[in-house]
Amino acid sequence: MSAALHFSRTYREARDRFLEAARAAGARINHREHPLTGPGGEVLATDVARIGPEDARYILGIGSGTHGVEGYCGSGIQTALLSEGFGRDLPPDTAVIFIHAINPYGFAWNRR
Numbered sequence: 001m002s003a004a005l006h007f008s009r010t011y012r013e014a015r016d017r018f019l020e021a022a023r024a025a026g027a028r029i030n031h032r033e034h035p036l037t038g039p040g041g042e043v044l045a046t047d048v049a050r051i052g053p054e055d056a057r058y059i060l061g062i063g064s065g066t067h068g069v070e071g072y073c074g075s076g077i078q079t080a081l082l083s084e085g086f087g088r089d090l091p092p093d094t095a096v097i098f099i100h101a102i103n104p105y106g107f108a109w110n111r112r
Contacts, residue, residue: 006083007076011101011108012042014075018100021082022049027098038108045104051087052095063099068106075100075107 006021008014022029027049034044052059062081064074078098081087087096101107 003076003080006080008072011038011044011071011104012040014072014079014107015045015047015101015104017079018049018075018082018098019047021079022047022098025049025051025082025085025087027051027082027087034104036105038104042108044101044108046102047100049082049098049100050095051098052090053092054095056095057093058091058095060094060096061099062096063102065101065103065107067112068103068108069110069112071101071103071107 008017019029030048032046036044038044062078064078065071078100082098090096106112
């Protein structure tokens with residue numbers, strides 16, 4: 001698969017791709033909605049996808065969009081990791097948590 005397929009042009013597209021990849025990977029997903037909306041009126045949210053046991057001793061956190069606008073790159077990487085099976089063969093005491101769009105407003109509006 002071409003790496004370009006994991007990267008998006010809009011926040012909405014990036015979120016949809018991330019959530020699709022997380023569901024396909026069997027991740028448990030939680031959402032935290034932002035009180036404002038995106039440029040197209042879309043819901044803005046920080047999405048958290050977890051692979052591995054809830055009581056894991058070791059947890060690897062992988063975030064994207066801390067300041068917003070760089071979320072396009074981080075989202076593409078997260079989506080690629082999930083799509084390509086990262087986390088499929090974790091040790092039994094390990095979990096991976098993907099935090100997508102830490103700043104969804106900045107991501108959607110191309111701001112910091």
